[in-house]
Amino acid sequence: MIYLDNAATTKMDSRVLEAMLPYLSESYLNPSAFYQGAVKIRMQVEGARRSIAEKLGVPSDTIFFTSGGTESDNWAIRLAAQLQCEKGKHIITSAIEHPAVLNTFKYLQENGYDVTYVGVDRTGRIDITQLKEAIREDTVLISIMHANNELGTIEPIEEIGRIAHEKGILFHTDAVQTFGHIPIDVEACNIDLMSVSGHKLYGPKGVGFLYIRDRRSFGRLLFGGSQEKGLRPGTENVPGIIGLSKAVEIAYDRLEQDITNVSALRDLFAAEIKKAISGVCINGDNEHHLPGTVNVTFPNISGEALLIALDQSGICASAGSACSAGAIEPSHVLIACGLTPEEAERTLRFSIGRNNTQEEILKTISVLKTICRV
Ligand code: PLP
Numbered sequence: 001m002i003y004l005d006n007a008a009t010t011k012m013d014s015r016v017l018e019a020m021l022p023y024l025s026e027s028y029l030n031p032s033a034f035y036q037g038a039v040k041i042r043m044q045v046e047g048a049r050r051s052i053a054e055k056l057g058v059p060s061d062t063i064f065f066t067s068g069g070t071e072s073d074n075w076a077i078r079l080a081a082q083l084q085c086e087k088g089k090h091i092i093t094s095a096i097e098h099p100a101v102l103n104t105f106k107y108l109q110e111n112g113y114d115v116t117y118v119g120v121d122r123t124g125r126i127d128i129t130q131l132k133e134a135i136r137e138d139t140v141l142i143s144i145m146h147a148n149n150e151l152g153t154i155e156p157i158e159e160i161g162r163i164a165h166e167k168g169i170l171f172h173t174d175a176v177q178t179f180g181h182i183p184i185d186v187e188a189c190n191i192d193l194m195s196v197s198g199h200k201l202y203g204p205k206g207v208g209f210l211y212i213r214d215r216r217s218f219g220r221l222l223f224g225g226s227q228e229k230g231l232r233p234g235t236e237n238v239p240g241i242i243g244l245s246k247a248v249e250i251a252y253d254r255l256e257q258d259i260t261n262v263s264a265l266r267d268l269f270a271a272e273i274k275k276a277i278s279g280v281c282i283n284g285d286n287e288h289h290l291p292g293t294v295n296v297t298f299p300n301i302s303g304e305a306l307l308i309a310l311d312q313s314g315i316c317a318s319a320g321s322a323c324s325a326g327a328i329e330p331s332h333v334l335i336a337c338g339l340t341p342e343e344a345e346r347t348l349r350f351s352i353g354r355n356n357t358q359e360e361i362l363k364t365i366s367v368l369k370t371i372c373r374v
Contacts, residue, residue: 002360005316006353007149007177007293012243013202019246020204023239031236032227045236048245055252056186058211064228065241068208069176072195073100075210075221075232076172080141080193081108083219084170088138090114094126094155095336096148100195101174102332105143118144122338123285124153131160135167145174146184150333150349151284152293154182161190176200176208180251181290182259186211198240202354203247207240258354262291265352269294269361276369283337283347292352297339301372303348309371315364318349 003011023044029035031042046060053060066072081091093105095117109115116134119127126144142164147154157173164171172193175184179194180201186194197208212218215231224233251258270282279299298306303319310317319331330344339347352361 002315002356002364004350004352004356004360004364005318006356007152007200007290007349007351008318009199009205010202010353011355012199012204013247013250015250016203016243016246020239020243023242027238031238032225041238045238045241048241051245052209052248055248056184056211058186058213061215061229062211062213064210064212064215064232065236065244066208066210066232067206067237068199069098069174069195069197070100071221072197072208072210073098073174074104076193076195076212077101077104077141077143078108078221079219080143080170080172081113083217084140088136088140090116090136090139091141091143092116092118092131092134092139093143094118094120094145096120096124096151096333097143097145098149098174098176101143101145114138120153120336123288124148124151124283124333124337125285125288126155126160128156128159128163132163135163135169139167139169141170141172143172143174145176146178147175147182147290147293148284148333149177150331151295151337152177152290152351153285154178154288154290156288157191158185158189161188165190177290177293180248180255181292183255186213198244198247201247201251204240204243207237207244209244254354259291262352262354262356265356265358265361266292266294268358269350269352269365272362272365273368276365277372283334283339292356294350294352295334295347296350297343297347298372299346301346303346306348306368306371310364310367313367315367318351319347 029038029041031045049063050060053063091113105115118131144155144160146157161171170192173191174195176197179196192213194211199205220231222233227233273280281297283295330341334344
């Protein structure tokens with residue numbers, strides 16, 4: 001199998017599995033329990049939190065473990081809006097967010113909030129002028145993703161964070177596609193809330209975290225016990241948390257190396273596909289893009305037919321995001337960029353990761369060339 005769908009999920013690093021195994025067997029005690037063995041587990045969880053916080057350069061009491069990106073997005077957006085409803089009910093996001101963000105905004109819209117969806121240019125970059133114009137006296141939240149999961153386009157979050165803070169508006173960013181892949185400076189970007197998921201960075205599924213800059217002014221999505229300082233109740237996913245922290249440690253250790261290697265493979269893919277198939281169009285921003293994501297519109301062949309043919313050759317890619325796979329509608333992201341539904345239908349995402357090789361890229365191009373010639 002040639003796996004070119006790393007934006008959907010990544011293969012867990014074997015060192016992550018090794019770190020998790022004891023917590024799936026003998027180290028099973030509930031971290032909230034009184035006895036010494038449980039206290040040890042609690043200390044391991046706190047060690048994981050500290051280790052992640054250090055990588056981000058933030059205090060460890062700003063990291064709250066969750067079940068992943070979807071929960072973190074829901075929690076951040078719902079609570080940021082609801083806790084400020086006295087101040088205002090206008091909230092801003094972009095047209096290209098992940099469904100975890102878009103559907104939370106939709107829920108709030110159905111419950112009395114006024115939502116502005118800021119547009120993007122052809123490359124998927126946020127229209128900053130439109131964003132500034134959208135801000136009102138009663139705007140209480142701006143949620144813009146760090147990088148888009150379909151295009152790989154990186155958004156100008158430093159500028160967006162500055163604009164938000166100048167106006168006293170909370171800023172949330174979905175960093176599910178970026179944390180552990182490119183550097184993030186939460187201070188410089190004025191990020192108040194940030195969502196992260198473990199399985200996108202060679203860690204386990206079903207675990208992630210929400211960074212909350214100021215927990216004193218924040219609330220809970222779930223109700224229950226006193227775990228995570230009472231803000232995110234439920235017995236901790238100890239193996240997941242330990243695995244996540246190990247994955248983050250590995251990602252930060254090899255961040256520069258991964259960026260260099262994966263970018264080189266992406267450049268190779270982009271150059272070779274243009275040579276091999278005339279009329280292909282690479283979408284997204286040429287300069288501001290994730291190291292491994294390439295979004296390609298093919299001439300005269302449907303994305304679905306391509307995906308099936310690629311699958312028959314053992315190559316995994318994706319049409320739109322994994323979460324909307326199976327849906328027949330064209331990708332909302334590509335439509336927001338100005339592609340026609342017909343162009344969107346001829347578009348695939350290839351997402352390269354640290355385990356891919358040059359041979360795999362060249363083999364994929366050669367298979368694509370053969371499919372497109374038929
Ligand atoms: N946000 C983005 C940008 C994503 O790409 C994804 C997953 O595809 C999510 C959120 C959801 O994360 P999770 O799968 O951890 O719930």
